[in-house]
Amino acid sequence: MTDPDPADWTPWTAPHWRVRALTGPEGRRMDLMLATPEGEPPPGGWPLLLALDGGRFFAALAGAAAALSHRTEKTGIAPMVVAALAHRPEEGAVEDQRAHDFTRRPCADPGWARPSGGGEAMHRWIADRVLPMLAEAAPVDVARATLFGHSLGGLFVLETLQAEPSLFARWIAVSPSLWWSTPSPDIVSPAVLIGCGEAETARDMRDRIAAWAGARPDGAIFRQAPAADHGSAPFALIPDILRHAGGAGT
Numbered sequence: 001m002t003d004p005d006p007a008d009w010t011p012w013t014a015p016h017w018r019v020r021a022l023t024g025p026e027g028r029r030m031d032l033m034l035a036t037p038e039g040e041p042p043p044g045g046w047p048l049l050l051a052l053d054g055g056r057f058f059a060a061l062a063g064a065a066a067a068l069s070h071r072t073e074k075t076g077i078a079p080m081v082v083a084a085l086a087h088r089p090e091e092g093a094v095e096d097q098r099a100h101d102f103t104r105r106p107c108a109d110p111g112w113a114r115p116s117g118g119g120e121a122m123h124r125w126i127a128d129r130v131l132p133m134l135a136e137a138a139p140v141d142v143a144r145a146t147l148f149g150h151s152l153g154g155l156f157v158l159e160t161l162q163a164e165p166s167l168f169a170r171w172i173a174v175s176p177s178l179w180w181s182t183p184s185p186d187i188v189s190p191a192v193l194i195g196c197g198e199a200e201t202a203r204d205m206r207d208r209i210a211a212w213a214g215a216r217p218d219g220a221i222f223r224q225a226p227a228a229d230h231g232s233a234p235f236a237l238i239p240d241i242l243r244h245a246g247g248a249g250t
Contacts (some may be wrong), residue, residue, distance in 0.1 A: 017062065018137075022129070024085075025101065025121040031055075031086040032130065035062035036138050037069065037079035045141035047080040048134060049245040050126070050168075052102070052153035054084025055094070057234065061148075064238050069246070077239065078246035081138045085130065102149070102156035107180050123160050127167055146170040146245035150234045151177055154194075158183040165189035172241055174234045178212060179203040185215040192220040193244040195237045197228030205230065 016036045024030040033054045037046060049065070051057045062082040069079040087097040096114050104119035126147075135142055147168045149157040154176030161171050162183040172193045196209045206224070213222040221244065225236035234241070 014063065014066070016066075020133075020137075022133075025118060025125045028091040028097070029088050030091075031088060032133070033058045033062075033084040033086060034134070034137060035066070035082045037066070037081070039079070041139040042141075044143075045139040047078060047144040047146070047246050048138075048140040048142070049080055049082050049146045049148060049242070050130070050134070051082070051084040052147075052149040052156065053098070054086030057148075057150070058082070058084035058086065060235060060238060061241070065242055065246075068239065068242060072246075075239070075243075076246075077242045080242070080246045081134070081140050083134055085126075098152050102152040103180060104159055105181060109180075119156055119159060120163075122156065123163060123167075126160075127164070131167075144169050146172060148172040148174070148241060148245070149176070150174045151230065152180070155180055155183075158194075161189055161192070162187055170244055172244055174237055174241070175200060175205060175230050176209065176212075178208040179205070182208070182212065185212050185220075186217060189218070191244070192216065193223065193240065194220050195223035195225065195233065195240065197225045197230060197233035197236065199227060199229045200233065202230070 018034045020032045022030050022032050051061055065080055065082050068075040068077040072078050087094045099114035099116055100118040101122040103116040106116050145168050147157050154173035157171055157173040158176055165187055170191045174195045194213045196206050200206045213220040223237055223240045225233045228236040
């Protein structure tokens with residue numbers, strides 16, 4: 001058997017996946033990715049999960065949502081719209097853009113050299129531009145919208161929760177960078193899922209996150225992914241993320 005001709009391979013994307021280029025904060029271009037379920041939406045629209053770092057997480061979240069929501073009674077995961085925001089490499093180093101857009105104040109670590117402080121502008125752009133656009137693009141229930149972020153994105157989730165707790169109905173922060181800043185856990189707010197990996201011991205991540213969850217007056221759902229490190233924790237927790245966002249279970 002001979003190898004197939006490379007010309008036989010063609011680009012592929014899943015059905016119902018779309019992407020749109022937007023002008024984000026400070027004029028930088030970002031991608032808004034969107035995946036919608038099959039079939040008719042429920043009365044009031046589908047739940048919405050908006051993820052940060054779409055280049056890392058959109059395909060995994062959208063693919064898992066599509067696969068697991070076919071048997072909601074077994075998985076606890078309801079059909080939902082999955083959207084994600086992704087930084088573009090041509091707009092500068094992605095890690096520099098993330099550090100700037102997902103933080104509201106400079107890092108306390110004097111050795112940290114990346115930019116910071118754009119979190120409030122990102123917050124307002126999501127509220128004023130992204131959420132209305134998603135409501136126009138798909139039949140979503142804005143009262144069942146969830147924001148998800150990992151690492152610095154997780155910190156952004158918690159600081160946005162502190163700044164405007166009514167912006168989303170549910171909030172998900174996996175491995176949030178509490179070493180950078182620790183938002184107050186004392187806000188009485190909508191449901192919060194916070195998670196980390198069992199192997200996240202650097203910077204006391206695991207213990208910081210567990211303590212933050214335990215200090216919340218109205219409670220928080222805490223999930224720890226067995227044997228997972230910082231990079232793998234969000235992928236290990238995808239079923240928990242989707243159950244929380246879909247509202248079919250906790």
